Amino acid sequence: MTAMSARDYEPAPVAEPAISALQPRLRRARPLLPLLPLFAFLALFFFFPVGQILSLSLFDQSGAITSANFAKAFSDPLYFDVLLITFKIAGWTTVISVVGGFPVAYYLANAAPHSRNALVIWVLLPFWTSFLVRTFAWMILLGRNGAVNQLLLALGIVDAPASLIFNLTGTLIGMSHAMLPLAVMTMLPVMQTIDGNLSRAAETLGAGRAQIFWRIYIPQCMPGISAAAMMVFISSLGFFITPALLGGARETMLTQVIITQIQELLNWPAASTLSVLLLAASILVFVAYDRVVGLSSLAGGSADRSARTVSAWSRILDVIGRAVVNGLGSLCAGIGAVFAWLLPARAFRGLGRGSSLALFLIVVAFLLIPTLFVIPASFTPGNAVQANPGGFSLRWYEAVFASSDWTSAAWNSLVVGLASGAVALVLGTMAAFAMAWNRFPGKTAALAVILSPLIVPRIVIAVALFFLYSKLELVGTVTGLVIAHAVLAVPYVVITVMAVLATYDRRLDQAAAVMGASRWQTLRRITLPIIKPGLLSAFLFAFVTSFDELTVALFLTGGSFNTLPRQMWSDLLLQINPTLAAVATLLLVLMTGLLFLNERFRRSAGRH
Amino acid sequence: MSEKLRTEQVTKRYNDVAALQPTTLSMRDGEFLTLLGPSGSGKTTLLSLIAGLTEPTGGDIWIDGRRVTDEPSAKRGLGMVFQNYALFPHLSIYENIAFPLRMRRMGAAEIDAAVRRVLDLIHLPHVAERLPRELSGGQQQRIALARCIVYEPSIILMDEPLGALDKNLREHMQTEIKRLHVELGITILYVTHDQEEALSMSDRICLMNNARVEQIGTPAELYFKPASVFAAGFLGESNIAPAKVLSTGTETLLGSADGSTIRVAADAGHRTDVEVNWMVRPERLKLIRDGEAHENIRRGQLLDAVFVGGFTKINVRLDDGTTLLAKELTSGQPLPERGQSVTLGWSAADAIVLPPGA
Ligand SMILES: Nc1ncnc2c1ncn2[C@@H]1O[C@H](COP(=O)(O)OP(=O)(O)O)[C@@H](O)[C@H]1O
Numbered sequence: 004m005t006a007m008s009a010r011d012y013e014p015a016p017v018a019e020p021a022i023s024a025l026q027p028r029l030r031r032a033r034p035l036l037p038l039l040p041l042f043a044f045l046a047l048f049f050f051f052p053v054g055q056i057l058s059l060s061l062f063d064q065s066g067a068i069t070s071a072n073f074a075k076a077f078s079d080p081l082y083f084d085v086l087l088i089t090f091k092i093a094g095w096t097t098v099i100s101v102v103g104g105f106p107v108a109y110y111l112a113n114a115a116p117h118s119r120n121a122l123v124i125w126v127l128l129p130f131w132t133s134f135l136v137r138t139f140a141w142m143i144l145l146g147r148n149g150a151v152n153q154l155l156l157a158l159g160i161v162d163a164p165a166s167l168i169f170n171l172t173g174t175l176i177g178m179s180h181a182m183l184p185l186a187v188m189t190m191l192p193v194m195q196t197i198d199g200n201l202s203r204a205a206e207t208l209g210a211g212r213a214q215i216f217w218r219i220y221i222p223q224c225m226p227g228i229s230a231a232a233m234m235v236f237i238s239s240l241g242f243f244i245t246p247a248l249l250g251g252a253r254e255t256m257l258t259q260v261i262i263t264q265i266q267e268l269l270n271w272p273a274a275s276t277l278s279v280l281l282l283a284a285s286i287l288v289f290v291a292y293d294r295v296v297g298l299s300s301l302a303g304g305s306a307d308r309s310a311r312t313v314s315a316w317s318r319i320l321d322v323i324g325r326a327v328v329n330g331l332g333s334l335c336a337g338i339g340a341v342f343a344w345l346l347p348a349r350a351f352r353g354l355g356r357g358s359s360l361a362l363f364l365i366v367v368a369f370l371l372i373p374t375l376f377v378i379p380a381s382f383t384p385g386n387a388v389q390a391n392p393g394g395f396s397l398r399w400y401e402a403v404f405a406s407s408d409w410t411s412a413a414w415n416s417l418v419v420g421l422a423s424g425a426v427a428l429v430l431g432t433m434a435a436f437a438m439a440w441n442r443f444p445g446k447t448a449a450l451a452v453i454l455s456p457l458i459v460p461r462i463v464i465a466v467a468l469f470f471l472y473s474k475l476e477l478v479g480t481v482t483g484l485v486i487a488h489a490v491l492a493v494p495y496v497v498i499t500v501m502a503v504l505a506t507y508d509r510r511l512d513q514a515a516a517v518m519g520a521s522r523w524q525t526l527r528r529i530t531l532p533i534i535k536p537g538l539l540s541a542f543l544f545a546f547v548t549s550f551d552e553l554t555v556a557l558f559l560t561g562g563s564f565n566t567l568p569r570q571m572w573s574d575l576l577l578q579i580n581p582t583l584a585a586v587a588t589l590l591l592v593l594m595t596g597l598l599f600l601n602e603r604f605r606r607s608a609g610r611h
Numbered sequence: 612m613s614e615k616l617r618t619e620q621v622t623k624r625y626n627d628v629a630a631l632q633p634t635t636l637s638m639r640d641g642e643f644l645t646l647l648g649p650s651g652s653g654k655t656t657l658l659s660l661i662a663g664l665t666e667p668t669g670g671d672i673w674i675d676g677r678r679v680t681d682e683p684s685a686k687r688g689l690g691m692v693f694q695n696y697a698l699f700p701h702l703s704i705y706e707n708i709a710f711p712l713r714m715r716r717m718g719a720a721e722i723d724a725a726v727r728r729v730l731d732l733i734h735l736p737h738v739a740e741r742l743p744r745e746l747s748g749g750q751q752q753r754i755a756l757a758r759c760i761v762y763e764p765s766i767i768l769m770d771e772p773l774g775a776l777d778k779n780l781r782e783h784m785q786t787e788i789k790r791l792h793v794e795l796g797i798t799i800l801y802v803t804h805d806q807e808e809a810l811s812m813s814d815r816i817c818l819m820n821n822a823r824v825e826q827i828g829t830p831a832e833l834y835f836k837p838a839s840v841f842a843a844g845f846l847g848e849s850n851i852a853p854a855k856v857l858s859t860g861t862e863t864l865l866g867s868a869d870g871s872t873i874r875v876a877a878d879a880g881h882r883t884d885v886e887v888n889w890m891v892r893p894e895r896l897k898l899i900r901d902g903e904a905h906e907n908i909r910r911g912q913l914l915d916a917v918f919v920g921g922f923t924k925i926n927v928r929l930d931d932g933t934t935l936l937a938k939e940l941t942s943g944q945p946l947p948e949r950g951q952s953v954t955l956g957w958s959a960a961d962a963i964v965l966p967p968g969a
């Protein structure tokens with residue numbers, strides 16, 4: 004058969020030129036179609052309302068354009084104070100979390116991979132436990148007659164009960180407790196990649212152990228440490244639960260003021276202006292971090308500075324950082340020399356390992372133990388919340404199950420969690436397929452769009468959706484909250500599923516296709532069953548995000564429609580009572596169970 | 612002779628890089644055709660284009676006389692064995708093999724019979740209920756084969772199917788695949804970068820280099836009549852040296868730089884004074900002991916003689932400095948000493964003229 008006769012076989016259809024020019028482009032764009040539903044969803048329920056609420060700051064109450072809102076925000080000493088206090092609390096929380104998190108990350112990074120997996124659970128456990136439950140535990144512990152004061156009195160450290168709560172101390176304890184796991188989890192990937200050989204090489208060159216630590220190890224950790232600092236700082240800026248419950252009047256943070264402006268004063272321009280400030284502060288930190296360190300270190304790789312144009316600002320920071328590190332290095336060398344003189348080298352090495360274990364245990368104990376105090380408190384026969392109830396009774400559990408407030412709130416939380424988890428899973432999984440398996444221009448931008456609900460402070464999303472929903476009459480409806488929680492959870496789903504798909508062997512799909520399976524059959528019978536553990540893990544994460552969510556629920560629930568966190572929050576503001584302890588205990592057990600379930604999914608996802 | 616597969620100027624480009632230059636290829640029913648070539652030469656690309664896993668930049672593909680260029684993979688009725696086998700990890704061996712039959716909506720009884728039959732055929736009737744990860748590499752390989760054979764596809768494509776196996780197992784599986792090919796009369800398009808595998812298994816070999824077909828022919832044709840220096844060098848061992856065409860006719864006469872001449876039996880199709888290469892296989896070079904006559908004779912110094920079992924490799928440095936490798940069947944006769952003067956001879960029919968360049 005010649006080439007000519009082969010062509011005659013089936014003459015190529017003569018396509019119209021316009022269509023034939025368009026068709027290849029359309030065909031190439033087809034794999035990106037699954038991104039559309041998520042983009043449409045985010046455009047409608049995230050970008051549009053957030054843009055709208057932010058733009059309100061440019062108008063006055065009558066609707067005329069003005070800069071007065073910002074002028075007022077900066078000139079009003081009350082707002083200025085709030086801004087300062089917000090930054091001060093976020094700053095201190097960052098310092099404490101990073102300093103406290105470092106030994107934990109250090110110990111985990113240097114543990115054998117097998118035991119590391121087992122130990123990370125102890126950091127993840129508080130990460131998964133509800134903020135409200137943990138804050139409630141601190142309320143029990145830090146009160147005038149709380150367990151901490153009783154211990155301090157018994158030990159004779161103080162003569163009268165110390166004031167540990169309703170002030171800066173209480174706020175910082177609660178916030179550090181909340182943020183430490185995040186700091187550890189952010190530092191860990193970077194620290195795991197640090198090459199131990201470098202330190203060993205330095206040792207053979209005669210550097211003392213302390214000097215190696217400060218001059219060689221710490222600089223290598225810097226990308227991780229700074230990433231952790233940024234994440235903690237940005238998250239702390241938007242806090243309101245902890246300062247409201249553990250702080251005093253002086254510890255009023257920006258988010259609390261926004262809530263007041265809306266819920267009590269219905270002052271939209273003011274709330275909008277403060278939202279703009281909060282968002283601007285978060286983005287500023289983000290951008291500064293990217294300029295100085297590079298966002299790549301967030302993904303676990305060490306920042307590649309040589310490839311970047313090093314700005315003057317980052318060079319200044321670099322010089323300052325180096326000076327500090329060198330100074331500390333010399334200082335530690337001095338201290339190390341004294342130790343080396345007192346103790347032989349081998350004993351010093353043992354001491355180093357022992358002390359890093361001790362620090363790890365102390366911090367993990369700080370993370371885990373306080374929360375456990377809600378358990379005995381829930382079994383009290385009396386009417387007061389006590390860490391040491393001196394009796395046993397199930398009456399508060401009976402009270403919880405008998406109260407329609409609690410049971411309907413629990414039911415609503417369950418429904419909203421399952422539904423929003425399902426919505427986030429479907430939208431997020433589709434998008435993840437398009438993202439993981441295609442290279443296209445603007446992919447980074449597309450990822451930024453998908454992740455933006457994580458970067459924009461929750462209070463801004465909450466206020467924005469409240470504004471949108473009040474026009475759509477969705478406030479106080481299940482549908483409204485499901486949509487809102489799906490917006491918050493969908494970035495986690497996309498990230499999780501993308502990670503699973505990155506390890507998926509696409510030749511399996513090709514094999515199925517060659518054997519006669521359609522795209523849909525391949526998806527349903529091959530791809531989805533194989534990545535099922537990853538999907539379950541993503542769903543679980545989305546569920547927990549919704550189940551534990553208060554900020555948005557605070558605005559979008561109402562009337563007879565209440566969720567569990569919202570119900571807890573109302574009770575906590577009124578008065579703490581043993582019913583709350585019972586609810587907290589139930590939540591603790593549930594979340595722990597879900598975490599271990601998730602670990603099982605994660606492990607079987609890694610097996611194929 | 613019916614044509615099973617035809618590619619017509621099929622091409623694949625990634626941006627500006629050609630993964631496959633326009634390629635025209637034809638396979639007849641029941642043929643065993645091997646794509647042979649170094650890594651990156653476009654073998655997998657050509658296979659994926661035929662399977663419909665990659666969209667061509669240009670050209671057409673016909674299977675059984677039907678133009679399939681725009682048809683999805685699932686509609687082409689092909690079978691494919693992947694290098695890593697691509698067995699579905701979540702399905703039992705039974706379900707893996709039944710998968711293509713289920714896609715064809717066959718009845719349960721029919722499926723069961725077919726699965727049992729191919730499991731017997733590959734001598735693994737007892738592994739039906741296991742998961743792929745519970746089998747050894749060689750067993751997984753055979754399951755991948757069975758999963759392909761079971762639905763009697765028009766053509767089976769195999770992309771380096773034995774690449775992950777060790778040498779013994781690989782040779783065993785080569786015989787196994789050949790047996791199935793002969794017994795079942797299937798058409799196989801096979802990919803390998805292992806020249807011995809290609810030579811021993813194929814009806815024809817398609818030699819690929821730099822994203823294009825270098826030469827197509829039977830193993831013997833490729834071995835004895837390579838069309839290029841690349842083909843001569845890639846298959847088997849060869850002695851290749853540059854020369855200039857002195858005269859043409861029924862016999863070609865070549866001249867080396869040092870003035871010596873080489874006689875080649877065939878008309879090389881080159882004009883005089885053209886720079887070419889000539890080639891002779893090592894086993895065609897004879898170490899002349901008793902003054903027998905040869906059309907080409909060269910004198911040199913023995914560099915070394917290496918005994919490698921059935922035959923002996925002899926390296927000789929010619930007076931003009933080039934080195935020739937000769938391969939002789941080990942005969943038990945004493946070999947000349949290292950450094951001793953020796954004579955090599957070969958017939959004009961064993962010398963081949965190759966075009967200049969790679
Ligand atoms: N998806 C792709 N994108 C860009 N280049 C590719 C892609 N797939 C293959 N290539 C290039 O095409 C060439 C041929 O590759 P391949 O067909 O895999 O070779 P072989 O199978 O012979 O080793 C190689 O140079 C390879 O880099």
Ligand SMILES: [Mg+2]
Nearest residue numbers: 651654655656
């Ligand atoms: Mg290949």
